[in-house]
Amino acid sequence: MADVARLAGVSSQTVSRVSTGHPGVVESTRRQVLEAMRQLGYRPNSAARALKRGTFRTIGVILFTLATTGNSRTVEAIAAQAAQEGYAITLIPVAVPTQDGVLGAFTRLGELAVDGIIVIMEVHLLDAANLVLPPGVQVVVVDSDAGDRYPVVDTDQADGARQAVRHLLDLGHRTVWHVTGPAESFSSERRAQAWRNVLEEAGREVPPVQRGDWSAASGYRAGLALAGEPSCTAIFAANDQMALGVLRALHERGRRVPADVSVVGFDDIPDAGSYLPPLTTVHQDFAEVGRRCVHGLLEQIRDERAEPGTVLVPTTLVVRESTARPSGLVG
Amino acid sequence: MADVARLAGVSSQTVSRVSTGHPGVVESTRRQVLEAMRQLGYRPNSAARALKRGTFRTIGVILFTLATTGNSRTVEAIAAQAAQEGYAITLIPVAVPTQDGVLGAFTRLGELAVDGIIVIMEVHLLDAANLVLPPGVQVVVVDSDAGDRYPVVDTDQADGARQAVRHLLDLGHRTVWHVTGPAESFSSERRAQAWRNVLEEAGREVPPVQRGDWSAASGYRAGLALAGEPSCTAIFAANDQMALGVLRALHERGRRVPADVSVVGFDDIPDAGSYLPPLTTVHQDFAEVGRRCVHGLLEQIRDERAEPGTVLVPTTLVVRESTARPSGLVG
DNA sequence: GTTAAGAATGTTTACGCAAACATCCGGCAA
DNA sequence: TTGCCGGATGTTTGCGTAAACATTCTTAAC
Structure with missing residues (x-):
């Protein structure tokens, strides 16, 4: 900084003023300082700046x-x-x-x-x-x-899950099965809670939860289990990737989506629209x-x-x- | 720091030595300083430290x-x-x-x-x-x-692409079509280049490239175009997400994978094993x-x-x- | 022409730390 | 006992910046 000041023929304080954009520096001086900075390749030292400013x-x-x-x-x-x-x-x-x-x-x-x-x-x-x-x-x-x-x-996890489950009930499904995320995840728990609430409020049976870990592979395992449940016609997966796994499991077991089973995901990741079939899901912003x-x-x-x-x-x-x-x- | 030094009854330099783990501080002194730090909730200021150390x-x-x-x-x-x-x-x-x-x-x-x-x-x-x-x-x-x-x-882009294309040729496909990524991407260009090279070395026809942008949606568009090519039996997509789009397009157009058309991706994202069908792809580390x-x-x-x-x-x-x-x- | 007001710029200082050097002390060989 | 060595600790200093204060210069009113 001192070098810049010397080259520009000003004090280091003026250099500081220019580099922080402070007012009260006349245009011609400012120009000189900037030119000197450019020539010397000067860059303010952020450590010193942070030390001084405390931020x-x-x-x-x-x-x-x-x-x-x-x-x-x-x-x-x-x-x-x-x-x-x-x-x-x-x-x-x-x-x-x-x-x-x-x-x-x-x-x-x-x-x-x-x-x-x-x-x-x-x-x-x-x-x-x-x-x-x-x-x-x-x-x-x-x-x-x-x-x-x-x-x-x-994200309003609960409301998203409610929308998903209500959508399935509105379509005429008797109840909705749920593939949940890991127990440690708050999002996962919140979505499961909302799913349960909607079913209970509607007076529907609450089927046992299938626990996954957010991965498509875990969704696949859950899907295999659900494919074996003849009464299962609607599945709400706690995220899109697990929904992907569910889709694959259902496909392998010969259960058609959405003809035999409806599936809803959560997240609306960019790929979701390209799944087979394109996935109905809850969009998160x-x-x-x-x-x-x-x-x-x-x-x-x-x-x-x-x-x-x-x-x-x-x-x-x-x-x-x-x-x-x-x-x-x-x- | 001065407060800590005062409380511990030592100089600030000794505090510094303790906090940087320097040797030459006797155990009893060290203990005192640490205790004082704890009491005062002292945390070294990283700005000052960076300023001093220049890193x-x-x-x-x-x-x-x-x-x-x-x-x-x-x-x-x-x-x-x-x-x-x-x-x-x-x-x-x-x-x-x-x-x-x-x-x-x-x-x-x-x-x-x-x-x-x-x-x-x-x-x-x-x-x-x-x-x-x-x-x-x-x-x-x-x-x-x-x-x-x-x-x-x-990643060794070229080698990965070579493996993908050779795999398809080895299976008996006459040639391989390619869905590429954006032109600005080096990875994308490198994969396309390797694809072209393998085909040329093998004396195969090099079909026109379908350009995508890495997204599943762009892969879907490319896939629709390729589904209309009766001679297309093998597709190498420059990433898994575009491959996903291709799979969907082929499915919609009634072309079975892999019976009618083989598809290879690139990346081996965790979901790839859950696509319909599970995707053959190039694993990147x-x-x-x-x-x-x-x-x-x-x-x-x-x-x-x-x-x-x-x-x-x-x-x-x-x-x-x-x-x-x-x-x-x-x- | 004088002076006050204010704008532009310069000088001093401190931010918190750690390197470099200075000091102190105990122990041990001569 | 003396002197010297080395480990433990203290003192001084400066890193690069910007705030606070000091100085100089410009302008305008009288």
């Missing part, structure tokens, strides 16, 4: 995996929104979903240069890790029900979730007033070709 | 999107490996693949606190952006052929690519000797049920 303009995102569509889409949206607000994103992956894993991540995080953290996982896992957040670092949570302690932003996270976090950072509460992003049911009236009712 | 222990990853399986898997592997080496990952998304977009990202990047950068995109786009890298910041590139200027780590990237970059950072060159990660063909001998040869 890093960086948000940490802590999660288990990018392998699920939901997570990677959410992270992408967070990154995009943060970039627009002049913030960078630091990714903190937790290798294994154990207490140690989370604890390790947070220990690292404590020393990390972040002004706030977005947690994309069930918050109980954080508590279990006996976590102490660095003071002054704000938190927003996705995929959790910790709305009383941290601000939460999430991941981009909006990401935007809201960043927005909420920055608001907290600026205001220091943490006000827990939950923001729910609405869902829409996208009806494609994997659902139909049960065959007994055709016509 | 951030952070790697920047610049890319267009996390939406493609390959990118998100690679990023995940990079993050995991970096974490293990004590480095954090900063994500720099480039919203739009235009010169301005890339330039903007790099301007931001210039001010960013990173010791090295991993670029996951065709490097020509960087050049087009007239990019000036911050001096002292090392770069490793994925998905590019810039091996003469930057170190490159990539994204995790290995990520590991090599980080490894290469850290080596550069430590040695300062940039030695361009290309590291290729091998691929394997995974044969499932979407390929078979052409029907004329059955039995």
